[in-house]
Amino acid sequence: MAERVTGRCLCGDIRYEAKGPPLWTALCHCESCRRACSAPVVAWMGFAPEDVAWQGTRTFYQSSDVATRGFCPNCGTQMSFESTRWPGEVHLYAVSRDDPQAYHPDLHCHYAQRLQWLGLSDDLPKHAGTAGATLP
Numbered sequence: 001m002a003e004r005v006t007g008r009c010l011c012g013d014i015r016y017e018a019k020g021p022p023l024w025t026a027l028c029h030c031e032s033c034r035r036a037c038s039a040p041v042v043a044w045m046g047f048a049p050e051d052v053a054w055q056g057t058r059t060f061y062q063s064s065d066v067a068t069r070g071f072c073p074n075c076g077t078q079m080s081f082e083s084t085r086w087p088g089e090v091h092l093y094a095v096s097r098d099d100p101q102a103y104h105p106d107l108h109c110h111y112a113q114r115l116q117w118l119g120l121s122d123d124l125p126k127h128a129g130t131a132g133a134t135l136p
């Protein structure tokens with residue numbers, strides 16, 4: 001069933017509206033995601049770029065040879081991730097959603113890199129690295 005996923009940065013200059021449901025959802029424990037957000041774990045959802053409409057202009061930072069992260073130039077909120085490893089996808093930060101409670105992660109990826117003090121009691125699958133061709 002089609003669902004509308006909307007979200008925004010902290011200041012509201014950048015907004016998106018995506019045609020859902022997401023292609024996939026995942027919690028990423030990799031160091032790159034953690035550092036980009038200064039957060040212990042990052043909640044992701046994947047979409048086809050043509051299914052995401054943006055308002056406002058993101059600034060982009062090339063965070064690796066293959067990856068670009070988009071963020072709000074005013075408030076600094078991380079907004080998007082694109083990689084040549086996953087062409088045809090844009091990855092959005094689930095916690096930027098207007099309704100973050102409606103999000104459900106399917107699995108953990110890069111679990112081997114997790115911060116040991118983070119207590120997790122869910123029963124989701126935990127992948128040491130990537131969980132497939134469509135995960136960050």
Ligand SMILES: [Zn+2]
Binds near residue numbers: 012
């Ligand atoms: Zn902003």
Ligand SMILES: [Zn+2]
Binds near residue numbers: 028030031032033034
């Ligand atoms: Zn990651």
